[in-house]
Amino acid sequence: MLHLIFQSPIDNAVLDRMATGDVAVFLESAVLGVIQKSKSAELLSTKLNTNRLYVLSEDMAVRGILPSELVIGLEAIDYAELVKLTVANPLISSWC
Numbered sequence: 326m327l328h329l330i331f332q333s334p335i336d337n338a339v340l341d342r343m344a345t346g347d348v349a350v351f352l353e354s355a356v357l358g359v360i361q362k363s364k365s366a367e368l369l370s371t372k373l374n375t376n377r378l379y380v381l382s383e384d385m386a387v388r389g390i391l392p393s394e395l396v397i398g399l400e401a402i403d404y405a406e407l408v409k410l411t412v413a414n415p416l417i418s419s420w421c
């Protein structure tokens with residue numbers, strides 16, 4: 326399943342609902358919650374053991390977030406890669 330997470334701050338309950346192997350993309354204001362100093366940083370680091378986590382690079386750029394500020398292990402992707410993820414994952418859940 327693909328989780329599109331838009332909410333800020335990120336609700337840890339959303340992350341807890343992710344099954345092993347699920348993919349999450351953080352978009353819009355949610356990119357503020359994936360920096361190393363965020364309150365969700367520890368849980369995000371743990372989730373990286375069982376899930377793939379991405380952040381939309383265009384939303385990072387708009388908010389002035391550098392790749393070096395992300396929780397280590399998160400990968401920045403562009404819109405084209407987001408489209409590929411939506412095609413590869415038939416089940417999608419949006420968290421606003």
